[in-house]
Amino acid sequence: MKNILLACSAGMSTSLLVTKMEEAAKSRGVDVTIWAVSQDKAPKDMEKADVLLIGPQMRFMKKKFAKVAEEVGIPLEVIDSMAYGRLDGEAVLNRAMELIETH
């Protein structure tokens, strides 16, 4: 059971991606919990997550989040903007699992 956290300005556009990622996870039988939050809620929710993915439009938050991520001991990455635009749940899910495994 892995926990994937997504963050953007209001958690709106990342929540679109969450739905697509959940579909991809379900069809492949991967056991994950995926949720999206607004940027101010992200540091708190990181404690419950195994990885943090940041919406590319908020990539200037990475430095700030990186500090918390290091404390909590989870990897983080800015979502690829092509995959974000296509709402490519499968690609983002794969990348998230890869980040968790290689961490």
Added chain:
Amino acid sequence: MENNKFMSFLESFLLPLADALNNNRYLTALRDGFMVALPLIIFGSIFVVIANFPFLDRVISPEAFAAYQNALGPASAATLSIMGLFVIIGIGYKLTAHYGQDAIYGGVVALAAFLILTPQVLEDVPGVIPTSALGAQGMFLGIFTAFLSAELNRFFIERGWTIKMPAGVPAAVSKSFSALIPITLTLSVFLLIRVLFSFTTFETMQNFIFTIIQQPLTILGSGLPATIIIVLLTQVFWFFGLHGQIIINSVFDPIWFTLNDQNLVAFQAGEALPNIVTKQFIDSFLVGMGGTGMTLAVIVLIFAIGKSRQLKELGKLGAPAGVFNVNEPIIFGLPIIMNPLIIIPWMLAPVAVTVITYYSMAAGLVPRPAGIIVPWTTPPILNGFLATGNAWQGGVLQAVNMLVVMVIWWPFLRILDKNYYDTEREEA
């Protein structure tokens, strides 16, 4: 190649700027402080909308209508009209939490400090705090007070001054002074500020901040030239895939909310609305058109003229979220970011919409924003109607703007669509 170099040069400048504006602790506290107040502001807005339901004043008697409005009045009077109070508590709380100190004290100390600086007499009647001082008029003073009180309180806490108790006094007793001393010192500073200002021609610090800072800034911010520059800057940020609106909001929200509140006061008094550019001018007429850059019009255009599979798929993907002004799929998927062809309509359309909206309101064709805060996720047409105080002209203006955006985008989207279509045919 030259083009790419220029782009990466621009980005190397914009990214640190976005970082600085968005991660600055004061601007973060300011933005989060407004977030704290937002549910209350929207609650008040809902009841302004209900109290001013269209045509109701013509259906029921004037007495019944007045009673109806009086019954609903406290909803907005206790929230929207005195929003400054909630923003101040929010800022004090968030900034103190940022320093890892007991945040609720940060909130209440900021509030007390603000009330110390606020006039407490109205037309020679003592013991009265005019609610006007707690809304738009006190907004800037409130923000500065919240910053300063949180900083002072933090400073005094970090000094660690305590009252030494003799041995045998329980630890909890001496601890109870740990919050008392910093708060007493902080609030004493504000009392001193109040006394000092009473000797000046400004009489109150409220008046000083209002005259020296708030009035010049709001006059500048309500103008068309400044607004166009801000709109262009937002578009440039987004062109580089950075959330322009949230970056700009953290600086301009105090100005836009203040202008908004001035209109609300006038709207509720039945007077002429002073401002055109307000929070709702930005949120409804610029963002509330499918998201920053009015991309709902682009989606409609894709459905109308799109031939390529890529754009048609994108239209289907982006439409449901676009109706609620969430447009990241379009921005990153079209893509709009870093697309040298699309930069032209991307920069041009919002400026055209800004100018059209401004002048239709200036000419009186469309009522000005009534000071009601409509959530930014409210679909277009409806949010224009609500923002202008239930005026159908607000919705029509958005429809017209939508058409203007489509006309500006049309030639560029056609070229993009043709490129995609040709590539798809070659691949097939």
